[in-house]
Amino acid sequence: MTEPTRDARTTPRWLRLPALVLCGLLASYFAVAYTFALEKDIPAWLKDHPWSLWLGTWPMFTYIDPSSTVVYAEARVDGEWQDIDLEALFPYRWESGPRYARTSVRRNRGRMQALGAAACGRLEKQEGITAERIRFRSERIAKTKGKNPQPKRKLKVERLLDWPCDGKARRPTGEVW
């Protein structure tokens, strides 16, 4: 009886050491990323290159988060302030929320200015509303278990930006538009 053919292959010998080195580097990268994932006291090299470990860091849902923040906007049209629907102007959203609500936008004046200019432009283009100014605020509330919608408990309002619609924002390229 002939033995059935076995189709088995593995890494050739000359490639085994590079393969092990690759796996070792991958494991080391993740280990370093874990070591500094939530540390405030980080070494100088990491302060100089704060993004270097980002691809290997997954600190999601680690800390307790008893409050939530939502961003709202108003436009001044003919001297009157009126609420505007940011979700209609910027409809795409991720499971983490819309782009404009990200902390990295709220906490960065340049990005907020770009958002202000874009909101003015989209209001005019999409809804035919010519606004004079637009202003953004964030509302931070304490979460209440078992409630939907959430009551505005311990509300803290923060003004984010008051933007004139004839103002100029900068693109990353430095171009003003």
Added chain:
Amino acid sequence: MAESSLSDRVFAPHWAGGWALARVLFALALLSAHLPRAAGIGDVFGAQDLLFTMGPLTLNNYIILSEGSAWGLWIAGLVGLGGLLFGGRLAKPGLAVWLLTTAVLLVNETLNIKAYDRLTLWLCLAFFLSPMGERSLQNKWRSPVARWMVLITFIALYGSTGWLKALKEPTWWTNGDVLAYHMLHPYFGMKPIGVWASTQKWLLLPLCWATVIFEAAFPVLVWWRRVNPWLLLVGALMHLGIRIFMYVGPFSYVALAAYPVLLHPEVARELWTRRLGPWLAARGVRIQAAASSVDRPASAQ
């Protein structure tokens, strides 16, 4: 030679059937992330009025995508995913096309490169080294290196999140508040079942413990053949639970797509030869007969 025999034992080929299923699941998971991005073209991808840079993501300093070019990239990515789904020689080029085009779109958007995008990147590296481009993998044994990379990635993913929870946030152990509040996140949360569960301490506390114990123990237990399938079952239930209680996008799908590879190859092969293969054959699915247990190669060729 003792040295070469050790090397041969370490690099002994593993049953490769898991890669065939993982490829299909991975393609479907990437599709579930890719298709909804079409709704963002013009609003975020290829938008001319909201361009950002952040850290090393500086593409917008050099190239400003138009809406048309964003559509072109999205369609090319979709075609690439078609190749990955079709398999064979199209699998790896398809994945490469999807990866490159999607990377440009994500870097153009800049601010929302998610945890599942980063996990996808690492898994892509493993898939490129895997035998996923071959047909009839249920009858083949291949190098374990790609599986090691998946293992290292998941050990890092689960291990780091589990140990950070265990060491940095005591409420994972003391009450269910940490989970309750995540279920009340204005975007990730607020599912009716999550809002209800946020008041059910009897449910939250065991879920907290199970999550932390599973994640923290994964790096050790995944290697133990007898425990491996049960550990992965717990992981699958955890991802299913996250999907039930929260909106987490394609994260669960991307993670679960790698599970056929995380399953111990011999356990997977037994499952295939004794259960899944005969079950499919009985339903008229034409599959080349899987090799029996006696055919298993003793060492590398």
